Amino acid sequence: MTILLQVEGLTKKFGGLTALSDVTFDLPEGQIMGLIGPNGAGKTTLFNVVNGVYPATKGKVIFKGKDVTNVKTYEMAQLGLARTHQIVKPLNELSVLDNVIVGACFGRQGFGLGKATPIAEEVLEFVDLADRSDQLASSLNIAQKKRLEMARALAAQPHLILMDEVLAGLNQSEITEMVETVRKIRDQGITIIMIEHVMEAVMKVSDHMIVLNFGAQIAEGTPEVIQSNPAVIEAYLGDPKLAQKLMQKAME
Amino acid sequence: MKNWQKYLGLIISLLAVTLLAVWPLITSKPVDREVAFTILKGIALASSLNIILGYTGYVSFGHIVYFGLGGYIGFYLISQQGWSIYPSMLAGGLIAGLFAFLLGKAILRLRGAYFALATIGVNMAVLSFISNFDLLGGPIGMTLNFNIYKEYGGAAQALQLIFYLMVAITLITIIVSYLVRTSKFGLGLLAIREDEDAAEVMGVVAPNLKTWAYVLSAIFPGVIGVLFFFKNGSIEPHPAFPLHTSIELIVMVMLGGQGTVFGPILGAAAYQRMRGLLLTTPIFKNIQLSVAGVLLLIIVLFIPAGVVGWIRNRFPITRRVLQ
Amino acid sequence: MDFLLASLSDGLLIGFIYGIAAMGLSLIFGVMDVINLAHGPVIALGMFSLYLLYSVLGLHPYFGLVIVAVVGLLLGMIMYAIVVRRVIDAPHLSSLLATFAVNMVIIGLGTAVFSTAPYNVDFSLGRFSVGPVTLIATRVIGALVAILVTIGLYIFLYKSRPGRYIRAVANNKTAAELVGVPSNFILALSFGIGTMLAALAGALIATFFPFTILAGGTYELKSFVIVVLGGLGNPVGALVGGLILGLIEGIIPTFMETTWVPVVEFVMFVMILLVRPTGLFGAKQ
Missing domain, CATH: 3.40.50.300 (P-loop containing nucleotide triphosphate hydrolases)
Structure with missing residues (x-):
């Protein structure tokens, strides 16, 4: 191991x-x-x-x-290494999709925007936020914000x-x-x-x-x-x- | 989405500027050209400021320092070293950018009000230093020998050329602003604006991104400073670093909508027009500053997202068009 | 040597007055986290109020100070009620711009009424000598008034109920509200006291320097420098900062051109922000 x-x-x-x-x-x-x-x-x-x-x-x-x-x-x-926060930290004035794209673009893989978008969409599907992707992050409820934190972390395709x-x-x-x-x-x-x-x-x-x-x-x-x-x-x-x-x- | 639709935000912005540039050519009145020049200058300066203020969320209160600094460098090269306007503009922009790079490394560590205060301090420090710096004319500043315009085919020709250069700079500024806004770099800036700590946890190298945003937003004011004072024929410390104008630029960005490409265009045009009207209307002439103050207050208190931001929030469908 | 002493004592005396202007700015920042860009115009209003009271109404200038203080307090509370209240929890950009808008309104109206021509309060109490140094009486009295005001502010903040409320709100607004501090009134009062100090500083300066409606801007910038020296939000630090600035202004002309004073001040300002943003005395985080 x-x-x-x-x-x-x-x-x-x-x-x-x-x-x-x-x-x-x-x-x-x-x-x-x-x-x-x-x-x-x-x-x-x-x-x-x-x-x-x-x-x-x-x-x-x-x-x-x-x-x-x-x-x-x-x-x-x-x-x-990716993380989620106990007190959620959404990028409020960005869309849910853009929040996740940030994770994909700047995390371990450092994807370009073009590549990051489908990955972010996929991750949003995975955490069940796909239907919210155009909304502003500030408009999510707390459970959704927690999933958004998770999605951003995942989109980076981290090891941990x-x-x-x-x-x-x-x-x-x-x-x-x-x-x-x-x-x-x-x-x-x-x-x-x-x-x-x-x-x-x-x-x-x-x-x-x-x-x-x-x-x-x-x-x-x-x-x-x-x-x-x-x-x-x-x-x-x-x-x-x-x-x-x-x-x-x-x-x- | 069709390919051209993707660029709609840019096309609308460029179209607006082009119309503004063509208008004085149609009326062929020099006074209209002056009005258009002032508005274009406002648009280009506000759009540059928007990169650090609107996209990155750092309130650069003394941003006019780059206009003055570039202006002084260029003016010195033109009047004392006999350079032509083109390399001088380049030099003004580069020096402004270099200064922003060195300074940015230090002051961008400050956040919120501390950063805003530091930029005011920097502007005042540079202003008072140049007032004491004899190489750049000290408190009196420098003047151009009017013969210099002969190189460009006489004063009238030179003015025409300066106008075209202003149009070109404005168009380039907007293209850069658009490219930043729609790039990965720009997304990183927006993330910093929203929550710098969270952005860093996601891997955004905030210190570098902020610095480059600051450099970009300083280069164009540097170039415009050279052009403006070349047109003006003289340069003095106080008119080169007016804190007041610096704040007017923030107003333009706020009025139109910070963080959007089109916002500063709309904001600058509206603000400059309004200011012109107030100055020429007898009842407002004496209190134009107060009227502008009241308008600013109304914007801050009631539509803090600016006109473009308000429309975008109200009618989400417009987000694709109004970028 | 005598020149140095004279220059230093002049600087020190004016430093007290810089100190109370900066205290106002610092108090407002400390209590509500707002950088008041209307501070300069209020200083100018203090100057012109004293001018009107003395030159037009014929009141004694030191009696006029009392009226200026009351007017400053009320003006500040009105500014708070109309403008500041609405931006207090907004991002810094909003409060900076809102107070700057007030600045524009005051300067615009002031220019319409007084133009930008210089005025002065034609008042003198002569000079007197202390050892080798000759002092201008109005400046000495100005400094004494500034000291009294500082002591008064200190007693108010630490011994009176509203003063303690102000410190409680500055410390933790939510907690203060929970224990029943009327935070809206207390904030208005703090803003009022902040502008009162600015108006007083302006009025005192007017007793010995000529001024224009735009003159407040210079003193506002000096207040920024002082507040950063003493630590943002730390009123006592502001007084010490004022003295330091006064001394610097006194010392520099003895070995270089006076025009270098602002260069030194603003470079120092930026350096302190960078190296020690809590101020030289590092009071409050």
Whole structure:
């Protein structure tokens, strides 16, 4: 198995506050990795450091065998790393199609406009936004904006997508659809790290999971291992017994 | 879509400018030519500004600095070095572009109001520097020896030539504006305008794209500056770097619709016409600035997308035509 | 040496007045994130108001200041209610252009009434000497008034209820609204105080310099430089920035042509924006 992303001892401090401390993991190609942890655990910060929004205080990020610590976000994108945002960032005054074309044009493949257009249309079809492609991005509702984020990331044809709470704010049927979409993306050979609070869904879809608490990595393993790890349960829900019950329910 | 329809936005824009250029030739009144010249100058300057302001979303408040800088360089070459108008225009444009490149690398890191303030500062710094710079005439500026127009077949011929050159520059500016708007480069600029951080996450190399947009939007004002002051026969610091005109250019872009190709054309023509009318109407003559101010306020408060933007939003079908 | 001292003290005295003009600009930016391009014309209105009160109505100039302050406050609140309120949450371009439109309206009307000819308030309190330095009395009083105004503003902002509200809104508008601060009134008040400071600065300058309706533009640009020196949105920094600018204007003429002053000022302005956009004292992010 090839390792796509290696994170070694990654630490991020904001002034006196340690947002990430010594996070280390290997991510094999073609997997879905679930990244969970309570609010404020440093999950989004981890994404931000990996994709170059914030410089790392210490540690290394290696992507496709290349040291990419503190590389600019646009360089990461060109190397094949795409991401979606927890708080969606649509290019409001551009059409939905143009939003996705931006992803295709400037991402890993760097397509020209002519080539990017059919790819963007295809991706919009895939995330079920094709009938909205002429609308302005600002006119979409939140679930559609989440799918737009996904479409922009996909259009770049990246090696790895960082998904930041793509399920948050969606209703049950939308979650089911989105989980299906995530699986399909993985089946295309794209590796995924997803931050998620919807436990049931993330347990189902992940091959491997990492748990952060107060910036530290407190557990790692398959969903089965994670759900029976008392430290995780404690950190996550405070009450181990109740938590265990909930997690078991999630696995069924 | 048929091939020619794809270019409809460009064709309409070029047609509008061509009509404006032909009008004084038909009436053959010099005063009409002057009016047309002023409008064309407004169109070309506003269209250039639109590349950084409308497409990229950076409010270049002191953009007139490139007009003055190019004007000074060209004027110096013509009056002191005996260059002809063509290479001088080229030099004016190139120097303006080079200055924008170096400056842009630094000030385009600033966002929002900070960038706007910095551009005002740059304009004032260059203005006050040139007022002290004796090689370029210091506070008095420079004048042309009128014999120089003989080279072009006399003053009347020269004026005619200057008008044709203005038409040509305007047409080129619009073509460039259109090409930028419809290219991958332009799409990157629009993405930066909408959300620079999100654009970078998608791989848009914002620092480079912004710089090139800024350079492009500086070159044409540089060229036009040379032409304008060659026509004017003299150049002085304050008329070369009028902050006021700089803001008028923003008004033109806003009035027509920022971020569209046709907007600055419409905005510049409407604004210059309106200004001309106000100046020649007795009751408004003394308070023309106030009337213009009220109009600007109405635009900002009620149609911030500008006329073209408003039409495009209101009637989506027009988007293909009004680019 | 004496020349340097004289030049420095002149610069310092005028620096206080630059300081209060810049404080107004800085307060408005700090509270509502608006760069007020109508600041210059308000400074000019302050000059002409004092002219009318003194030369036409015959009031004592320092009594006239009080009226100028009240008029400035009201004018600012009206400007806020009609214009600024509508662009406060819009992109920067909108607020820049809206306040510039107000600038055009004021300058247009002002030019129609006063033309662009120079005026002056023909008022003098003579000179007096402190050691080797001779000072012009009106400038000293101007500086003292500026200091008093600064102290007053400080007490108002930190000790009074509306002042605390202003700081709360500047800090976090949404949170302030949640705890019941009437943010619309507070914003109007802040804008009013900002323009009041500009009008006062104009009136004080008018007691010792001749002026035209366009003169405010120069002081507005100086205010920009000062505000950037002291940190955008930091009124106390603005006063210190004003003093620094005054000193620079005092020192430069002792070793190079006065005409180089604006070159130095504006180059410094751009450099500070680039290197340290939070101002020399780096107060507020």
